[in-house]
Amino acid sequence: MTKLLFDGSEWDFKTLDRAYAAIEEIALNDLGLDVYPNQIEIISSEQMLDAYSSLAMPLMYNHWSFGKLFAREETLYRAGYSALAYEIVINSNPCISYLLEENTMTMQALVMAHAAFGHNHFFKNNYLFRQWTNAEGILDYLSFAKRYVAACEERHGRDEVEAVLDAAHALMDQGVFRYRRPPRPSKERVIEKRRKRMEYEAEAYSELWRTLPAGIEPPTAPPTRDPDEEFGVEDRLPEENVLYFLEKNSPNLKPWQRETLRIVRNLAQYFYPQRQLKVMNEGCATFVHYTIMNKLYERGMIGEGSLLEFLHSHTSVVFQPAFDDKRYYGINPYALGFAIMEDIKRICDEPTAEDREWFPAIAGSGDAMAALKEAWANYRDESFIEQYLSPKVMRDMRLFALFDRADDPTYRVNAIHDERGYRAVRSALARQYDTSADPNIQVAGADLKGDRTLVLEHHMHRGIPLNNATKEQVLAHVELLWGHDVRLEEVAD
Amino acid sequence: MTHFIDRRLNPKGKSLGNRQRFLRRARAQIREAVQKSLKDSAVADLAKERKIKISTKGTKEPRFRLDPRAAGERDFVLPGNKEFSSGDEINKPRSGEDGGRGKQASDGYDGEDDFEFTMTQDEVLDIFFEDLALPNLVRTTLKETPAKTWKRAGITTAGSPNQINLLRTMRHAQGRRIALRRPSLKDIEKLEEQLEAAEREEPQAPDKIAALKEQLAKANARRKWVGFIDPVDVRFNAFTEQPVPTSQAVMFCLMDVSGSMGEREKDLAKRFYMLLHLFLKRRYEKVDVVFIRHTHDAQEVDEQEFFYSRQSGGTIVSTALDKMLEIQKARYATADWNIYAAQASDGYTQTGDARHCVELLNDQIMPLCQYYAYIEILDEREMEVFASEDSGAELWRAYRTVAEEWDNFATKRIARPSDIFPVFHELFRKAEG
Numbered sequence: 001m002t003k004l005l006f007d008g009s010e011w012d013f014k015t016l017d018r019a020y021a022a023i024e025e026i027a028l029n030d031l032g033l034d035v036y037p038n039q040i041e042i043i044s045s046e047q048m049l050d051a052y053s054s055l056a057m058p059l060m061y062n063h064w065s066f067g068k069l070f071a072r073e074e075t076l077y078r079a080g081y082s083a084l085a086y087e088i089v090i091n092s093n094p095c096i097s098y099l100l101e102e103n104t105m106t107m108q109a110l111v112m113a114h115a116a117f118g119h120n121h122f123f124k125n126n127y128l129f130r131q132w133t134n135a136e137g138i139l140d141y142l143s144f145a146k147r148y149v150a151a152c153e154e155r156h157g158r159d160e161v162e163a164v165l166d167a168a169h170a171l172m173d174q175g176v177f178r179y180r181r182p183p184r185p186s187k188e189r190v191i192e193k194r195r196k197r198m199e200y201e202a203e204a205y206s207e208l209w210r211t212l213p214a215g216i217e218p219p220t221a222p223p224t225r226d227p228d229e230e231f232g233v234e235d236r237l238p239e240e241n242v243l244y245f246l247e248k249n250s251p252n253l254k255p256w257q258r259e260t261l262r263i264v265r266n267l268a269q270y271f272y273p274q275r276q277l278k279v280m281n282e283g284c285a286t287f288v289h290y291t292i293m294n295k296l297y298e299r300g301m302i303g304e305g306s307l308l309e310f311l312h313s314h315t316s317v318v319f320q321p322a323f324d325d326k327r328y329y330g331i332n333p334y335a336l337g338f339a340i341m342e343d344i345k346r347i348c349d350e351p352t353a354e355d356r357e358w359f360p361a362i363a364g365s366g367d368a369m370a371a372l373k374e375a376w377a378n379y380r381d382e383s384f385i386e387q388y389l390s391p392k393v394m395r396d397m398r399l400f401a402l403f404d405r406a407d408d409p410t411y412r413v414n415a416i417h418d419e420r421g422y423r424a425v426r427s428a429l430a431r432q433y434d435t436s437a438d439p440n441i442q443v444a445g446a447d448l449k450g451d452r453t454l455v456l457e458h459h460m461h462r463g464i465p466l467n468n469a470t471k472e473q474v475l476a477h478v479e480l481l482w483g484h485d486v487r488l489e490e491v492a493d
Numbered sequence: 494m495t496h497f498i499d500r501r502l503n504p505k506g507k508s509l510g511n512r513q514r515f516l517r518r519a520r521a522q523i524r525e526a527v528q529k530s531l532k533d534s535a536v537a538d539l540a541k542e543r544k545i546k547i548s549t550k551g552t553k554e555p556r557f558r559l560d561p562r563a564a565g566e567r568d569f570v571l572p573g574n575k576e577f578s579s580g581d582e583i584n585k586p587r588s589g590e591d592g593g594r595g596k597q598a599s600d601g602y603d604g605e606d607d608f609e610f611t612m613t614q615d616e617v618l619d620i621f622f623e624d625l626a627l628p629n630l631v632r633t634t635l636k637e638t639p640a641k642t643w644k645r646a647g648i649t650t651a652g653s654p655n656q657i658n659l660l661r662t663m664r665h666a667q668g669r670r671i672a673l674r675r676p677s678l679k680d681i682e683k684l685e686e687q688l689e690a691a692e693r694e695e696p697q698a699p700d701k702i703a704a705l706k707e708q709l710a711k712a713n714a715r716r717k718w719v720g721f722i723d724p725v726d727v728r729f730n731a732f733t734e735q736p737v738p739t740s741q742a743v744m745f746c747l748m749d750v751s752g753s754m755g756e757r758e759k760d761l762a763k764r765f766y767m768l769l770h771l772f773l774k775r776r777y778e779k780v781d782v783v784f785i786r787h788t789h790d791a792q793e794v795d796e797q798e799f800f801y802s803r804q805s806g807g808t809i810v811s812t813a814l815d816k817m818l819e820i821q822k823a824r825y826a827t828a829d830w831n832i833y834a835a836q837a838s839d840g841y842t843q844t845g846d847a848r849h850c851v852e853l854l855n856d857q858i859m860p861l862c863q864y865y866a867y868i869e870i871l872d873e874r875e876m877e878v879f880a881s882e883d884s885g886a887e888l889w890r891a892y893r894t895v896a897e898e899w900d901n902f903a904t905k906r907i908a909r910p911s912d913i914f915p916v917f918h919e920l921f922r923k924a925e926g
Binding site for chain 1: 496497498499500501503505506507508510511512513514515516517518519544552553554555556557558559560561562563564565566567568569570571572573574575577578579580581582583584585608609610611
């Protein structure tokens with residue numbers, strides 16, 4: 001009598017169901033994960049390519065840049081340079097995961113554990129996703145965006161729409177609110193406004209008007225001014241969200257162009273948390289699939305062949321080439337996230353003296369899942385690394401920090417993975433994942449009464465300027481949206 | 494359970510709209526690339542998928558990027574330390590050899606360079622046609638897939654009722670009836686007769702009557718459950734789709750390769766051949782291409798040499814016609830082959846040769862040919878000089894007389910790719926009709 005869920009690499013829907021049930025059992029009961037309902041869809045490789053080229057969303061408005069992405073991916077894929085992702089998962093409720101039909105059964109199990117439980121738990125629980133993205137509404141919004149852009153193309157022509165989208169895409173990184181939500185008139189203020197208006201109408205009411213012969217209208221009340229508008233644009237500056245500023249204040253845009261900017265801006269905002277959570281998101285999913293697959297093996301539900309296949313693909317996912325390796329392309333978020341999370345587990349279960357000194361709160365607590373869930377819920381990449389990157393992980397990955405000044409012919413090694421360097425390396429790495437290290441561009445002034453020049457400021461961080469070539473191109477796009485001159489000033493910190 | 498949804502049968506190619514937008518956007522670059530790629534490819538290879546490499550100019554997506562190489566300072570962390578300890582100095586990689594440093598070091602740069610992608614046959618043809626200014630109707634004719642016809646392909650067990658093969662069906666039914674020993678109507682009648690006789694003649698033998706009755710009942714029952722015809726007997730005629738069998742064609746490409754034919758002239762000529770080849774390809778299953786080049790002497794050569802090698806010498810056009818006749822007689826009998834010829838020249842030939850050409854064409858070649866197209870490649874300035882069809886050099890005037898005589902002889906002067914198509918006007922009009 002065998003408990004094996006499956007045997008061999010072929011899959012069918014019955015086997016998928018069985019495997020899903022077993023994985024769900026472990027995920028919910030053993031790991032105590034908290035997930036959105038799952039919807040798992042099987043797609044072919046062409047459909048995977050399609051999904052790739054629309055920012056991994058199931059729906060997207062049409063734009064040539066997606067076609068370019070598709071052409072590139074397709075060529076790479078057909079030439080065998082790149083394999084397709086095994087899975088795509090969408091932060092929505094229900095959580096949609098796409099599985100590739102070509103995966104073996106072992107891979108399907110791995111991918112279900114990874115996406116449908118790992119990513120899903122993270123989407124549902126991390127504070128950034130909870131605060132900033134609306135998992136319930138995203139698909140509806142995308143379908144609205146697609147229809148809206150298509151309607152605009154029909155009415156105003158493809159070229160017009162393309163120009164606006166091009167410009168908006170160029171400003172996508174500057175189209176997010178990093179620290180606050182878009183200002184919205186508060187409820188009290190709306191009520192207050194309505195009250196004042198009624199008051200005015202009551203005061204201005206005169207019986208005399210009723211005696212006018214039909215056809216002559218009484219003079220209407222002058223519109224009360226929105227308190228917001230009593231301040232000029234200048235009073236609401238500086239503004240970090242350039243797209244938002246243009247949408248609201250550009251003198252020349254037509255309503256549909258403003259709405260298009262809004263669509264791109266909302267999309268940028270939706271993706272913004274994902275950019276701040278790459279390491280944690282992938283680390284969490286990788287940790288979950290690793291734990292679940294091992295548990296399945298321990299319980300005799302997958303065979304040794306499957307275990308080896310899973311380990312092979314797992315190790316290639318978390319492979320981190322050294323900096324001087326040809327394959328090095330930055331720090332692998334899967335590798336870093338997984339290493340830190342595995343280490344948290346070790347610290348909770350078998351702490352060393354070093355761990356007790358560094359992590360007194362969790363060392364030896366014996367409840368790794370509680371510590372991990374706490375981390376998954378309340379941190380983002382930067383703070384997570386600053387808090388949890390342990391000396392052991394730094395030693396294992398042999399991390400070292402370089403100092404780079406543009407004028408020097410050399411880099412200086414500032415700190416390495418040793419007693420003196422741990423804190424410096426950790427902080428430097430954490431900074432690297434801080435999105436405030438993105439170009440900090442703000443709208444500083446808009447001379448609406450004069451020549452209407454828009455002034456953007458780049459607040460330099462440690463003296464690093466913008467790349468000149470791309471700066472000019474982006475500014476051309478801003479000028480198109482603003483309709484008048486645009487100036488960008490570098491401001492030293 | 495409702496966890497799984499099979500989307501594999503959903504339509505794919507969702508990004509087709511995006512692809513068209515991209516092609517439109519990069520039109521100029523793609524066009525250049527396609528033209529270059531056409532120049533380098535064989536006449537017969539036009540209608541194929543091809544890889545196109547374009548620069549990302551015009552399809553750039555700029556964003557604000559930091560440029561840490563220009564000024565300022567920063568810290569960054571790398572994995573895989575082997576020999577460094579704090580305080581060491583490491584030489585910066587020179588720009589250009591960025592490889593090992595990865596993304597961190599190249600953050601400030603636009604890493605995009607040329608990129609390659611595959612264009613489908615239709616997309617390539619669209620651009621080719623656009624240059625040639627082909628009328629739309631012709632474009633669709635050319636892009637059409639070859640005609641198909643239904644051919645018998647034996648017998649199957651499934652099909653539509655109107656395709657039932659009665660003979661086979663009945664034969665199977667009969668075999669089954671025999672094998673399962675279905676009593677025939679005659680057998681029943683015989684039994685009934687016997688029973689009747691027994692009842693009449695031997696009413697005192699009830700056993701026999703009962704036995705006969707039972708036999709009759711059994712036979713009737715058996716008739717009922719072994720049907721006369723059963724679904725398993727039914728056979729249908731099967732048909733498969735097959736391309737319309739068309740005969741074969743040979744296309745003679747004749748070109749003057751003397752010094753006066755430069756790069757531009759040859760490129761125009763090549764497009765002219767490509768278009769004819771494309772047309773023939775759609776009409777005939779097999780198309781042979783014969784390349785004959787000539788100066789004062791004609792040779793059959795391969796395509797490479799035809800377009801790229803140069804020969805010096807005078808120009809005697811009739812040698813090429815002689816050569817063509819010779820090859821045709823040796824290898825392409827008119828009974829088996831449809832013969833097409835396309836000749837390109839700059840219009841010069843030795844004095845007196847033109848008359849010889851006319852004789853050859855009128856007496857020998859035109860009776861063999863389905864179509865003969867002649868283009869004279871001029872530069873734009875000459876084009877203005879020879880605005881009228883009637884004026885022109887000796888060869889032109891001579892060929893005009895042939896054209897008057899034969900409907901399937903076309904002549905045209907061209908200076909631009911868009912001039913080529915009218916040469917084939919007649920040909921394509923027939924194709925449409």
